[in-house]
Amino acid sequence: MTGPAQWSNHLWLTARLYEPLWRRHSVALMTGRSFDTARELASMHKHLGLPPGSTVVDLGCSAGLYARTLAAAGMNVSAVDVSRAFLAEGARLARREGRDVRFVRADVLALPFDDAAFDGAVSGGSLNEFSDPAQALREAARVLRDGAPLWLMYAARAEGVAGRALQGALRASGLRFPAPAQVDAWALAAGLTPERSERRGPLVFALYRRGGGLPPLATTSPSPGWDRPTPRRNRRFNWERESGARR
Ligand SMILES: C[S@@+](CC[C@H](N)C(=O)[O-])C[C@H]1O[C@@H](n2cnc3c(N)ncnc32)[C@H](O)[C@@H]1O
Numbered sequence: 001m002t003g004p005a006q007w008s009n010h011l012w013l014t015a016r017l018y019e020p021l022w023r024r025h026s027v028a029l030m031t032g033r034s035f036d037t038a039r040e041l042a043s044m045h046k047h048l049g050l051p052p053g054s055t056v057v058d059l060g061c062s063a064g065l066y067a068r069t070l071a072a073a074g075m076n077v078s079a080v081d082v083s084r085a086f087l088a089e090g091a092r093l094a095r096r097e098g099r100d101v102r103f104v105r106a107d108v109l110a111l112p113f114d115d116a117a118f119d120g121a122v123s124g125g126s127l128n129e130f131s132d133p134a135q136a137l138r139e140a141a142r143v144l145r146d147g148a149p150l151w152l153m154y155a156a157r158a159e160g161v162a163g164r165a166l167q168g169a170l171r172a173s174g175l176r177f178p179a180p181a182q183v184d185a186w187a188l189a190a191g192l193t194p195e196r197s198e199r200r201g202p203l204v205f206a207l208y209r210r211g212g213g214l215p216p217l218a219t220t221s222p223s224p225g226w227d228r229p230t231p232r233r234n235r236r237f238n239w240e241r242e243s244g245a246r247r
Contacts, residue, residue, distance in 0.1 A: 002131060004174060006174050009085070009129075011085060012088075015085035015086045018062055019062070023125075025037075035200045035203075047151060048122070050119055050120050053075070053076060056070050056118060056121065057143060060081055060124075061079035061086070066123075108130060109132055119148050127152060133178065137189075144192075145210065148210045150187075152183070156199065156204045180199065
C-alpha cells in the first residue's frame with residue numbers, strides 16, 4: 001500500500017525541509033535523547049567497518065544523509081531513491097559539501113545493479129516506506145558481495161498501547177512498522193544473517209551480513225499480516241536483548 005507518506009516524498013518542499021526539520025532531530029526525539037543522529041552515523045560507520053574506497057549503496061536515500069556521510073569517509077557511494085525531488089536535494093547537498101555521491105533514480109525492489117556489485121549497503125528509515133520490504137531485502141542481498149554488511153535503521157512495531165495507537169494512525173498514511181523478528185525472518189530468507197540489533201524506543205539499528213555461513217531460506221511472499229505481534233519463539237534473533245548487552 002502507498003499513501004500520503006510516499007506521495008509527499010515527491011514534493012520539492014518535503015525534500016528541502018526533510019533533513020533540517022525532521023531527519024536531524026527525529027532520532028533524538030524518538031529515543032528520548034538516549035541516541036542522536038551524530039551517534040547514529042558514528043554507529044553506522046563503525047559497524048559497517050568498511051575502509052575508504054569500498055563500494056556502498058544507500059537504499060531509499062532521500063537527501064542522502066547516510067550516503068554523504070559515507071562519501072565523506074572516502075567510500076564510493078551510490079544512493080538510490082524513486083523521488084526526483086529527493087535525489088535533486090541530495091545532489092545539491094552533496095555538491096555543497098564537496099561529496100562525490102552517485103544519485104540513481106530507481107526502485108529498490110528491482111535495483112539496476114549487478115549481483116555482488118557492492119561491499120556494503122545502508123538504509124535509514126526507508127524499510128518503513130517500502131511497499132514490499134521482503135523484496136527490498138532480497139535485492140539488497142543480491143547486490144552485496146558475500147560477507148558484505150547491511151546496516152538498517154527502522155521504526156519497529158511499538159511495544160506499548162499508546163505507540164501502537166499512533167502507529168495505527170500512521171499506517172493509514174502508508175507507513176509500516178514491522179516487528180524486529182519479522183525483519184530478521186525476511187533477511188534470513190534473503191540470505192542475510194542478522195549479526196547485531198539494538199532497540200532504542202521505537203527505533204531499531206541492526207547489522208546483517210550477506211551469507212554469513214547460512215544458505216538463503218526458501219523465500220515467501222509478504223503476507224498481509226506481516227507486522228503483527230512478534231511470536232515469542234521468534235525473538236531469538238535479538239542478540240543484544242537476549243545476552244543482556246548494553247542498550
Ligand atoms: C524515510 S525516507 C529515507 C530517509 C533516508 N534514508 C535518511 O536516512 O535520511 C524513505 C525514502 O525511501 C524512498 N522510497 C520509498 N519506496 C522506495 C522504493 N520502492 N524505491 C526507492 N526508494 C523508495 C522515498 O522516496 C523516501 O525518500
